[in-house]
Amino acid sequence: MTEHLTTCPLCEVACGLRIEVEVGDVVKVRGDADHPVTRGFICPKGTALQGLHHDPDRLHNPLVRRDGQLVETTWEDALGVLKERLGPIIAEGGPDAVAWHLGTPLTHDFGTWIYGNMSLRLLGAKQVYTSATVDHMPMMTAAGLMFGARNTGSFSHAAADIDNTQLLVLIGCNALVSNATGITAPRGRLKAIQERGGRIIVVDPACNETAEMADLHLAVRPGGDAALFAAVTNVIFEEDLTRLDRLGEHLAGTQELRAAVSVFTPEAVSKRCGIEPEAIRELAREIATAPSAAIYGRVGAMTQEFGTLTVWFMYAIAAITGNLDRPGGMLWPLPAAAGHNTRGTPGRGEPFPSGRWHTQGGLPEVLGELPLGALADEILTDKSPVRALITMASNGARSAPDSARYEQALGKVELIVSVDHYLNETTRYADVILPPPSPLERDHYDVFYNQLTSGNHTRWNDAVLPQEPGSYSEHGILLELTAVLAGFGDTDRGVIDDILLSALVHDLVEEPGSVLAHLDPQDVLRELGDERGPERGLDLWLRAGAYGDHFGARPGGLTLAELKRHPHGIDLGPLQPRLPDVLRTPSGRVEVAPEPLVADLARVRDGLDDDPGDLVIVGRRQTRSLNSWLHNIPALMRGKDRCTLRIHPGDAASRGLADGATCTVTSDAGSVEAVVEITDTIRPGVVSLPHGWGHDGPGLQLSVAEQHPGANLNALTGPAGFDVPSGTAVFSGVQVQVQAVAR
Structure with missing residues (x-):
């Protein structure tokens, strides 16, 4: 029996965990009482990491579509299909022929976060859609306009x-x-x-x-x-x-x-x-x-x-x-x-980046991204340049607004490549599925979420378990995608890693006001060593950061090697005026x-006197749920049905609804059936349905989730449009009608 310290990779809270392993099996997950921030706290999702890792439905080998069916294959074959199908599309249509839908879990993978953003820049990718515009882009937009920003990773x-x-x-x-x-x-x-x-x-x-x-x-x-x-x-x-x-x-x-x-x-x-x-x-x-x-x-x-x-x-x-x-x-x-507000010239920056390119429908880019709610229209429009879609850790068929239209777009696009653990509502449309390792099989460092915390803390964790022989890490998959899209052919993937690292170094050293401006980029590259992989990029960012050693200019400063000597991380102190x-x-x-x-x-x-309509719908969070991808864990699905439509007693009575009965919820986008939960905790005129459910239809490999399908909130969203400054889809306040279902 061995015990490993790690960080929960499921949400931005990043709780410290202790995980016990016996002969390769995860036998226990508990909170780490010695973690300086979370101090032993753990929610049900954290304990479910055991079930996630051992889930028999989790994919371990790639799938490719042959004769209309997804079949398991080798990595060599899958990457060959990737090159054969994706290569001509990018060669003929350029970067705009490929759209990217990137999901929230990628923010927990430091390699994809650091190198992925640089790869997209070097590829000239503009058809980039992420979970930000169905979640927190309003925060990034407001903060960027008020305090400064240059992309979604730096605000x-x-x-x-x-x-x-x-x-x-x-x-x-x-x-x-x-x-x-x-x-x-x-x-x-x-x-x-x-x-x-x-x-x-x-x-x-x-x-x-x-x-x-x-x-x-x-x-x-x-x-x-x-x-x-x-x-x-x-x-x-x-x-x-x-x-x-x-x-x-x-x-x-x-x-x-x-x-x-x-x-x-x-x-x-x-x-x-x-x-x-x-x-x-x-x-x-x-x-x-x-x-x-x-x-x-x-x-x-x-x-x-x-x-x-x-x-x-x-x-x-x-x-x-x-x-x-x-x-x-x-x-x-x-x-x-190195966060945005620790780089460059203190107190000065460039104008907020927005509107540099647009969707076919005229919606502007914000911080380098287009609105996810516009992706389906971008694909379905008659003159769409998009021929291929790459989805990474994203389930747009349940997380994007107007999910029926999103699925319609999936049916039209010429090629879909998905990087995902599961055969879910989105990846069932894929032509190639490349499964990443289990979260417990990768090293962990939170780059993005350390910019949002209420205390300054930094922590590195080694992988709890070794990666399966012959499998590819997220970083390895990114290098394969970059190789095809950049036309590198059979170039050694380590060389591509070197190219991306060199771009990261030049970006940091050569920006005005850089703390590394006194250094030659080649000297920095030599200092980072020749052991390829994403750790070099993280070491660069730590050493160029607010506590870093600045490659010798500040002796005793932080490096990745120093951070690794602190298994519980380093408490960098409370927030201070800046x-x-x-x-x-x-x-x-x-x-x-x-x-x-x-x-x-x-x-x-202009809308102060608008009629809100009879009923509007909002979503809600649940402790034992996380978007759409933890409903296949038995430990999280125990107990009574949680995917219910909450409605005020007065609204229920006027519609003849009984608690526990089935109702139909309809909007201009679509209709779903849901179980009624009558409660006075919801405001009159408002109903609430949790998001991320709707696990139904052919082609899924989600044996537990399919037994608890729930109702898909995003079958109803979409008609309310967008938050104009940020391009974020409007999920709350969509007008609906609710009717009893006779059984």
């Missing part, structure tokens, strides 16, 4: 200082269920706020588990958050509650912000957001006068019609009340691996009134 998020704040406002966040970025082990940390005399306010259409323990719950109407917080901002200005003495010199656009929200009085927005005017005023006063206040918005705040504006107000309110860049308020993490050096805006100041966001307020103003 500056101001995190809520959970452990020191006296007032925490949660928008569209059920922290007790989702754990939420930066709120690991949430119950104890939230209770600590109240125990030190602080308060918690939850803004959400549902009185969820977190709202039940909060001091105040405001049941906002779906899609009304931006109007609500525009009015909060208005009250703060009108009642002279601003505290600009701390940050005034670092803020640009304060008067423009005041003018922009002048029409959003509490009375003007009350109908749209469903909150009484006096309650709006009290919320504004409490935020402005609290000893310290932090505002945290999660997926519920972002996947709505005005997601970017909601996050903008979250940051802007913190700025004008003096809660930005202060303990107890909102602070910027200082990640170990203005103005953290900024990467052209002005060198916090842009509290970015022009694209001020302009988008017109849509909010």
